[in-house]
Amino acid sequence: MSRQPFGSPGPRDPREARGFRDVAPEAVLLGGAGAAILLQLADPRVGRGVAEHSDFARQPLKRLWATLDYVYAVALGGPQLRGAQVAHVSAAHDPVHGKAVGGRPAYDAHDDDDARLWVAMTLAWAGTRTWEAVLGPLPREAQDRVVVGYGALASSLGVPAERWFGDRAAFDAEFERRVAGLRVGDDALAVSRELLAAKAAPLWLRALMPAARLATAALLPAPVRAQFGLAYGPGRDRLFRAIVGGLGAVYPRLPAGLRQAPAWWRLEMQARSLGLTR
Known part of the structure; x- marks a missing residue:
């Protein structure tokens, strides 16, 4: 196969990011x-x-790496890698469907454009929220370009491109509208509790879970956090702000190669599995 065209790291200072590929x-x-x-x-x-x-x-790392591999391939990979990841995700979605029963809604991961749109929106929103908590907001034009770039995560899986958003304001308005209508059900509660307990995770990941639980509660919209029953009072808020304040002081000073190492490592792993080279 042909050489896989990975890009070079973005700006030396992440606060100078210009668009989705930099972020x-x-x-x-x-x-x-x-x-x-x-x-x-x-x-x-x-x-x-x-x-x-x-x-x-029960296998949180498997799900995490699968999601990251898709994001990195779509955002940073060449045509062959993007195509392979899109095909992989689409195949994984094929059997995920069920009819409405007992007040629980029907679902179809392969053919429900609106659900796929929502998943892409959550990745865009959570990424932006985390970025701004640690590094502060980008200039408005860069924010718009980042939002537009995230749309590739939806359109690559068949969501019509016109359903995505032309700027940050349009994205935020639709996100807030959807959040106002969310109702956390028993399925979500059961999975979230198992996920956040991480009893089956490797020891090193379990050691990180207190910080992960704090970040999850801090970043979620308050109404959603309350529905999941996540505790978050003034003391935890002060702790979170202290942590992200420290990260915000250190992170921009790290070399780009170190800051971006997980992304380029995962891209390299994907390329090797497909017989591609950098």
Whole structure:
């Protein structure tokens, strides 16, 4: 196969990011993973589909790497890598469907454009929320370009491009509208509790879970946090702000290669598995 065209690291200072491709490889976004997952589960269609077809609560790293591999391939990979990841995700979605029963909604991961749109929105929102908590907001034009870039996560899986958003304001308005209508059901609660307990996770991941639970509660919209029953009072808020304040002082000073190492490592792993080279 042909050589896989990976890009070079973005700006030396992440606060100078100009668009989605600059933002996507930054490890700081990983702090929003828990918030993104819980927002996805809060949609009853997604929550039921995950509860009935996924074991990511028992294998959290498998789900995390699968999501990151897709994001990195779409944002940073060449055509072959993007195509392979899209095909992989689409195949994984094929069996994920079920009829409405007992007040629980029907779901279809392969053909429900609206549910796929919501999943992409949660990744965009959680990534942006985490970025701004640690590094502060980008200039408005850059924010708009980042939002537009995130749309590739939806359109690559068949969501019509016109359903995505032309700027940050349009994205925020639709996100707030959807959050106001979320109702966390039993499926979402059961999966979230198992996920955040992380009893089956490796020891090193369990050691990180107190920080992950704090970040998840801090980043979630307050109404969603309350529905999941996550405790978050003034003391935890002060702790979170102290942590992100420290990260915000240190993270921009790290070399780009170190900040982005997980992204380029995962891209390299994907390329090797497909017989590609950098």
